[in-house]
Amino acid sequence: MKIDLHCHTKKCKQGDSPNRNVCPEDFKKAVDDAQVDIVAITNHNTFDLEQFNRFNKELGEEEKLWPGVELDVCGSRDKSHWHMLVITGPSKKDQFNTALQQLTGSMSPDKVLVNVGEVFSHFRDIGAIFISHAHDKSPHISPEDMSEMETLIGEEEKWRLFYEPRSLVTVGIWTNHGFNMMLGSDVQDWNKYPNCELPDLRLPVSSFEQFCLLAKRDGKTIETLLGKRGTFNVIAHPHAGVDVSLTLREDINVMFGQKGTGKTEILKSIEKVLLSEGRTCCSYYGNEKHEGFNTLLSTEDLVREPSRFGRTNGSDEISKILNWSDATPTSLSAYVTWWSTRGNNNNKDRFELSNAQNLDELSDSAFTTDQKANKAVSSFVAAYRDNGYGSYLEKQDADTLLALLEKLGRSIHHQSKEHFIEYRSIELANIALAKIKNEIDAKSETKSKPGSTGFLAFVKARIELKETAEKLINALAPINPNHEFGREYLGDLGDKGDAYIVTRYRYLSKESKTKEFEKGIRDLRTWKIALEELRDEAMGPMANAKQQDFAARCNEHAISDLSPFIGISRYIALDESNDEYAPSSGEEGILLLSHTLNKDADVYILDEAELGMSNSYVDAVIRERIQKLARQGKAVVLATHNANLAVRTLPYLSVYREHDNGVYRTYIGNPFTDELVDINDSSNVLSWTKKSLEVLEGSKEAFYNRRDVYEAGMR
Structure with missing residues (x-):
């Protein structure tokens, strides 16, 4: 579900665009057209409760509109200043309005600058979340202010803190770094809404309170949200004679881990089981892409x-x-014999048939054509009835068509009988004449005149x-x-x-x-x-x-x-x-994978889809397509070494395979609970974040080094 927690609905400060002013009707149309499911009003340093109520009434959906404000805040250091969104649930709109008035007093929006500690003291008790401008979104929070802010709110309440950069690239980097991230439209002109790519919640929530529980990684809430998607059980085989029982979800299921832990074999065994159960599967194996492309x-x-x-x-x-x-012509000797024996028997002269000639025989082509036509019409009439083709027509038209087809069949059958009689009767007449002549010849010891020259x-x-x-x-x-x-x-x-x-x-x-x-x-x-x-x-x-x-x-x-x-x-x-x-080898993989993901199936099985492809393509194309399939309720089961696929897809199920001193272990979990649990020992629990950093990023230090390099280049 799409969410936009940074929306302006009016010009409040000097420098604000007048195009931020919007009426309730245009607001609803823009939000609906963009298919945004949750939106928060966060005007600069002010909250208009009356406007909020009008907009909420226009939207007509409970829990779709959340109250909020964008505050100018500071920390204790000199020249400290950044923007922070404060948002709470619609059921707390009145308390929120009162708390904001107590915080800002009679100050005009252009004069507001409040200490972050005061912000927490006014809004924390009504369950608010806090989203600070970060990284490249000005004015953004500094590392020093970030550290102070996190200390002020405390470790147990740290889940309330979110950060908003300018781009999705930074969102991905910071998310992998363990921060709660949120991107909003910060709309400048409602004629161009939303003018950016909005975040899509992997676990759709129905209320602000549920969103907070998700941010807190509440296990029961996460299981409830995950449970909205169907599951199916499979017995996988990473090695011969080894069974691994998995409960997969009709969403994204990611398998990662060390090399040589049987991930490919698990995928192939899963595919075999699902096919035997009658499920349709589309599969792509990166190591077999050339063979797969040739098959294509x-x-x-x-x-x-x-x-x-x-x-x-x-x-x-x-x-x-x-x-x-x-056809052999009649020999001349047959005529000689007839001529020379014609007077041998006086009685024979009375049988004129002995000199009769054959009738000209007709071809059976007309009858053969009739038979083909009769077969074609009969087949169509049977298909018409058996498959219910008449349902495509009005009943009267359907009955008329069937009656005409049956009439056509009867007409063809009648004509074929006539054609059969026509050619077959001549054929039989000639056969009968030949038999009669044979009888005459046998009794008269003569030879009848040949019925035809045969030429x-x-x-x-x-x-x-x-x-x-x-x-x-x-x-x-x-x-x-x-x-x-x-x-x-x-x-x-x-x-x-x-x-x-x-x-x-x-x-x-x-x-x-x-x-x-x-x-x-x-x-x-x-x-x-x-x-x-x-x-x-x-x-x-x-x-x-x-x-x-x-x-x-x-x-x-x-x-x-x-x-x-x-x-x-x-x-x-x-x-x-x-x-x-x-195409090159890499292009073969791109095209084969594209073909696979564009097919319609129940389950998509992908093994190292990233092989031979650029990271930008993996992130921008493959990840987007996989997430789209998940939104359609399809099951995607993939094994990967790529963090964009294993982490940024936010899989409903993560399967981690490990090999240690000759022992293979399988862990299951997800990024929402940040746990990976040994399927054979529930007391053996790993951190999803730590393992993904270690296995997919090459280590925590390597990831941090890359993050610093990327961010330095983007400043």
Whole structure:
């Protein structure tokens, strides 16, 4: 939830921008548009209770608006001066107003400068928190004043102290240093609100009092807030035969620790368990990113479909050639025998059928077309009913469509019967004529006149063979353009542009490469040559031999349609270009991780996601994306050596792995309680802060040295 504890609603001091003046309606609109869940009014050295009540009424949500003030304060040293926000809960607004009037008296906002000790004495009893300008936010508190302030408030009340720098970078550094940090808008112009990135509370609170308990690291409160997210249990295996029972949260779960403590193995075993339970998982393993990236570009699961190019897939044509048989013309000797025996039996002359000729047979193509149409319509009607497609239409339209589809099916069925009877009756009539002639010949010891010369059937069969082969060859002919591209967004490569996975489909050509095809290019070309020879010899004496050769090629190379002739390649391209771009190893990791995190899954498993990537990218992109997934209620389980991922994500669960003198230990905890508890010995408790500094930062001293260097460079 977004929180802004530094808002101005009116011009109070000289130098304040008049654009800080805002009416309740515009205030509500700005806060709602920015999706800010909690906001505090902190005008300079004054609190307008009447305005607070109006704004609170306009917001209409309890606990969304908190009363506060921004005071000019000082310590005991000379020239001490800084700004401090004092904020309390809305239930204490009247006490807060009284305390502020007692502190500032009749002083005008421009004249107020109060001692920090007096501030504490007036506001501590009403449960206020105190946020001092720090580091680069002027006027900021000095180290000396900070030390005095912390002494005055006491160790037990130190949780009330927060610090506000100007940038999120400093927030991160100071947070890792153990300070409570808060960043506010310090709004200058309500037309530009919020004009900065506001903090997002990892544990959403419902009241000021709950916020204070969170700041105090109250265990019960933290468990209550953490418990708003679901959990799931897994048995992980860091080593063979070793079981580690973990309760993971549907949020960010971070695993860190020494090298060689089985973190990767734990992640892989968790993924295996979750998949077996039916949960969808997306995983990224930094040490396997090159293999994972190559898998991303794999074409094995892609369908090679000729219809993509508006062409037949050729399965019917290939089947027709494989089942083709030559029609043999009637031999001349059959006519000679008929002529020479025609007068051998006087009774035979009375059977005119012995001289009858066959009817011209029709093709079964019309019936075959009917059958395909009937199958297509029947399949759709079944899918229409089974999948409830009618729900997309008004009931009357749905019923009408179904009735029309059923009518279409009946019409196709009726027509297919007619076509079947039409071609099959002629075929049966010719068969019957041949049987009758055989009976006449057997009883008369003569030979009936052949029913047909067979030449027409012979020519038809050869023409059909040639046309079928020609159709296949035309389906493989070059087209312009000879390729088709598919594009899928992959990720952002910064100044280089957006990266896309480009999938190129193209038929076999001179430019084709072997890796584009499931079968060898030489085998495909040999098959095509056999097809071309079959076409060329279809009307000649070698037709049968060429048909058998073609059938052998189909069997040898397992080709039953034209899909093997479509080559597919996948590669990376930038922006609108289709030119191939070769990403570096680091860029492969960026793109693969981006692809992984953009998928929809129940659980995201990441192992050393930071490998090969800059720290700025890890913090600005990966961390932000992980936190977004957590806000969506997704579970993220990651193993890392990077503090930006292990610390700045503020994980709901931290798992620390340790190896000491041959003994492996697993600790669980979180940054909110600052504890890591041994899962096998609850009395063995480590400090989350100390261990994260030691393991992730290289030691407390190394971190402090870097902090000093960074801050010196930013002054």
